[in-house]
Amino acid sequence: MTIDEHKEFAVQSSSLKEIRSFAREVLTKDPVFQNSMDDVVLALAEAAQNIVKHAYSGQPTGDTMKVDIKFNGKQLIIELFDKGSPAIPQNIKPRKLDDIKAGGLGTFFIGQIMDEVIFKTAATDWVNHLILKKNY
C-alpha cells in the first residue's frame, strides 16, 4: 500500500494533539504500522513540538507548519516544514542520557525511533525542512 498525505497545522502547542490524531488516522490505513504506530506518532509529535518550542521560541504566531506522511511499501517518510527561525543542524543534538535534567529528550526520542533524520534549510516556500525516515 502507498500513502501520500499532508496537512497544515497552526504553530501552537494545542496543535500537537491534532497532529497526533492526523498521524494515527494515516498510519491506521496500513497494518504494517500496527506495532510501531505509537513510537512513530511520538517521533512526529516531538519534531512538531520542536518547531513550536525552538523555531518559534514558543511565541504566538499566525504561521502554519506542514506535515507530509508518505509510504511506498518499504519506507515511511515524514516531512515537516515550517517558517520559523532557521535551524542550525549542528546545534541540534540529543542530550546525554546520564545528564538527568528536564528537556532535551525529544531529539533523543526521534533518533531512537526513526532510522534517518535529515535537516534541510531553505526548502521552497518554507524555512526549515525536517525529514524523518523509517524502514519497514
Add this chain to the structure above:
Amino acid sequence: MSYKITEEGNVATVHLDGEIDMDVTEKAKEVIMPLIESGKEVHLNLKEVQYMDSSGISVLIESHQKAAELGTKVILKEISKSVLKVIMMAKLEQILIIE
C-alpha cells in the same frame, strides 16, 4: 488532561488522566509542585495517562528533583504501558521512583 487529588496523612496522590504533552505541562506542574513544596510525599498515579511525550517526562524529572531537594519524594504508581515505554526509552526507570 484532567486530574484528581486525594490526601491521606502526609501523602498526596494525584490521579492524572489523558494525554500529557507540551500543551498541558504547565497545568501539570501547577498541580504537582505545590504539593511537593508543602513537604508531602506525592504519588502520581499514571494508570489513565494514554500518552506522554518528552515534555511530560520533563515534569516527572523536575518533580523528582524538587522532591529530593526538599527531602521528600515523588513515587510513580500504576504506570500505563505506553508511559512506561517512554520512561524506559529515556532510561529513567532507575532514576525515578516507580512502584
